[in-house]
Amino acid sequence: MLSEVKLMFDQIIQFLATGLSIGSTYALVGLGFAIIYNASGVVNFAQGEFVMLGAMSVVGLLGAGVPYPLALLVAIAIVTLVGFSLNKFAIEPARGASVVATIIITIGASILLRGAALLIWGKDIFSMPAFTGDEPIQIGAATLVPQNLWIMGITVILVLGVRYFFDKTLIGKAILACSCNKTAAGLVGINVKLMLLTSYGLSAAIGAVAGLLIAPIAFTSFDAGTMLGLKGFAAAILGGMGSSMGAVAGGLVLGVLESLGAGLISSGYKDAIAFVIILAVLFFKPSGLFGFKSVDRV
């Protein structure tokens, strides 16, 4: 009996560890949503494609013989450029469009990026080497791979970085100001265009980082961004749209719910279990766990 309880306990530890490591990938993707949302109130549905492009670029660069660490950096740079151009060529020309119209543009952009990736890399699934090997690490009763720790570590660093950026730096505050009121922000001398450009670049870069962290564990393919984007979006909503801490909390909760749902109840219903709980949370707290109370703009 005692050994059975211990076995159950060990299992739950493993579920939690797995949940936290899956959750951090969702958190990273969710974090990207927060930045563009903070700048313009727009949910960028091409965020998942940034994640995919990050990983696919690394695969492409490695294939071309670029050394590993350099390939990671170049991939982030490439995706950042894609983020800039998304803003420059699709979002900016449509200035004056409503938030909903802009969101639709981002959906279009996601289809375009997915199609482009399909043309460049084909339909194959690609693997990517882990940063520091595949040897499993035993922590108590739980087993993780080093890449899980990389994901968690870099998530923490990026979250703190993003938080610092928005709370303490002038650019960060200027970006927030654009979201509150574009006209007023322009009147006080903030270059609204430049702020939007920055936010798209930043969020693309974070998406790329998420992509190249996740790919060694979960592989990548031209359509890998769709599901990750959706899960990241769910994480961001659950935590409170626009809050970087919220995105992380949302991601971790989502990951743990999925893992516990799959382990303890039924793996067939794990997504359903997670989404029902999210809906329940949003029913009682529509702004999400860490969301700002929505303030009417007069």
Place this chain on the structure above:
Amino acid sequence: MKKRNKCLAGMAAVALGMLSASSVVLAAGDTIKVGTFLSVTGPASFLGDPELKTLQMYIEDINAKGGIDGKQVELVHYDTGGNAKKAVNFAKRLIKRDKVDVIVGGSTSGSTLASMPEIEKSGVPFISLAGSVKIVDPVSPWTFKTPHTDRMAASKVYLDMQARGITKVALISGDGGFGKSGRAQSLALAPDFGITIVADESYGRKDTDMTAQVTNIRSSDAQAILNFGFGSGPAIVTKNIRQLGIELPLYQSHGVASKKFIDLAGDAAEGVRLPAAALLVADKLDDSDQQKAVLVAYKNAYEAKYGPVSTFGGHAYDGLYIALEAIDRANSTDKTAVRDQIEATKGFVGTSGIFTMSKDDHLGLGLDAFRMLEIRNGDWALVE
């Protein structure tokens, strides 16, 4: 006939191009018309693309060699884009407008099953290239198929488990059509082989980590693990199983029978067993193997023209030759005669196996059509 002439006149009046098209129809008596509808583009293009290339390549070859009974073979093709509704329309068009003699096509089980009622009603011999066992079970008079079924895959795996004395199996399957159907067959067949399923887990098609499910399997008393799935899922399952330090024998399905799986799962794939078509190991087969000559010839011909070969194109090869040999034996393109001759296919050596069809078996493959493979040193090895 009068009606037809009227119709022709009308068409000619509308467009000159149509006239030349209908003159081809008039000349149809001299050619054998093979109709096909495949998902050459869209999500199932990995099936339809090699299938179409195979059909085109061999029909060109047959025509260059003088055709069948002195008649040239003409291929009429439509791309369904993986859409079952389109497949039904194209099947109708093949039958009514193109008046084909035989249909070899239907890349996906969905498109095959959707167009079967129309084809059965019109009475045109149809060889499907899709996997589901439902296509030939129960047997429909006009429909045949060439690919292995998931029931055969599960049986093959269970036979191998029996030989190793395994009686308790943990099942983990993807939630796509392939995984679900494989799971259902595995559950249904287990008692026949004296096997108990002690864990039954599943995962989503795009899931990134299956550790939770594998943890449950670890705490069950399973002696082996069977994974039915497709795409990246099985590779992640394989990695997760080894990461958790589980040393149980792992069986995959024919859904991962490609080099890609070994690439993705890396070292974790070592020792994994799976049932697969012999095409995968064509070069490694014994020279006395009946299938070897056919397999090597197909592989070389395809790879010389298009690049790496896949078993899916092989299904089209089998379907085309079974149909054409039946027409050859029937010495006519009379639908009923051709149908009867397809049903009488005996000992046809194809890429999927050796086909012997009958009134009750419109697939005609035995379990020996699957080879049990093991991954050793990053390559396939035949398990004796």
